[in-house]
Amino acid sequence: MNIIDRRREGGKSLANRQRFIRRARALVKRAVREASARRSIKDVEKGGDIVVPADGVREPVLRKGSQGGAREYVLPGNKKYIQGDTIARPEEEGGGSGASDGGEGEDDFRFALSDEEFLDLFLEDLELPDLAKRQVLGVEETQPQRAGYKSSGPPASLSVARTMRNSLSRRAALGRPRAEDIAAMEAEIARLDDIGGNDAKVAELREELERKQKRMRLVPFIDPLDVRYRRFDQVPKPVARAVMFCLMDVSGSMDEHMKDLAKRFYSLLYLFLKRRYGKVEVVFIRHTHEAKEVDEETFFHSRESGGTVVSTALEEMARIIQDRFPANQWNIYGAQASDGDNLPMDNSTTINLLKTAILPLCQYYAYLEVGHAKDDGGGDATSLWRAYELVVGSDETMAMRKVSHRRDIYPVFRELFAKGGANAEAS
Secondary structure, eight states, X not given: OOOOOOSOHHHHTHHHHHHHHHHTHHHHHHHHHHHHTTOOGGGTTOOEEEEEOGGGSOOOOOOOOSSSSOOOOOOOOOSSOOTTOOOOOOOOOSOOSSOOTTSOOOOOEEEEEOHXXXXXXXXXXXXXXXXXXXXXXXXXXXXXXXXXXXXOOOGGGBOHHHHHHHHHHXXXXXXXXXXXXXXXXXXXXXXXXXXXXXXXXXXXXXXXXXXXHHHHHHSOSSOGGGOOEEEEEEEEOOEEOEEEEEEEEOSTTOOHHHHHHHHHHHHHHHHHHHHHOSSEEEEEEEESSSEEEEOHHHHHHOOOOOOOOTHHHHHHHHHXXXXXXXXXXXXXXXXXXXXXXXXXXXXXXXXXXIIIIITTTEEEEEEEEEOOGGGSSSSOOOHHHHHHHHHHTTOTTEEEEEEOSGGGHHHHHHHHTBTTOHHHHHO
């Protein structure tokens, strides 16, 4: 018999691909993160080639031990070398990971990941912190729940305990003799037969024994009526509902570079939420000197500009929470991106709103300050950053990060939404 594999080439090595990813998972994940830092927004969801160091994917091999055992071997003689001579290592041709004066080198291992594999590895250890509040939303997701017993079902759901209990109740109600009683009666008849002279008593016992044996045959140990199977009903499964508020400063102080950084952060956040959570609402709020809720297209592409009053965005967020997202039913999260500029007189209002109206309702609130490389690090902190530092010091549900270059977006995003929270990651 001839077996011809007519599958497309891409599916033949699926098992090998999965085995390789499992074995070199740490190296592949690191390569995915490095590749992600160089990508544009439109390429975030795409797979592609990654480079893994060749020394990290070598297969284990078995070699003879240099110690122990008895070995016999013969070395051929020669006319060129004598004992104690050193032999130079021969040069090897071929490309490598770098130049070498000894002729040695090794190519890095290139591996192609699909879109699904790339995103799974990149988002693998990210989560929304403290996703706790759960509600029954409907019948989209169900789970089995014990609902008593039934008289028919598959063998796997047979309830032995309930079946035996029914059998015992039925046998007791119908007076089925016990096997121990019959055995004792048979032993008594045998004893009287050995003694002799008790024919009347023996005849009476034999008659009684016959009646008991007949009743035992008529009343079986287990009857089909006794059999019970565990019953399960599908009930709606409580799921965690979450809402993510995306607040972005689009005032005149936010130049194109800063807006690009903010958009990249929110694009990655939006992708993460859509892929990892099925019951997450996303609310987009843009603000200048006034704030309003907008759709996704307007949030990412509108060119509206103006002054800066941060408190308006927090007021809009608090209003939407009160109107549509009760805090006792929803897990509430916030992510804010700004260049740090704000009216000095508005900082106290902003802090007060955070402490009294936003953070008490939020599971987690992340602040991302965007700027230029010269402003990052040792430069003076912005007024909004200094104001928020007063809040972060006393509230672990809030985290702050700065970013000044595209390559920093991915590491900062991972810090903010790593399992355990940004504060745990930073510590």
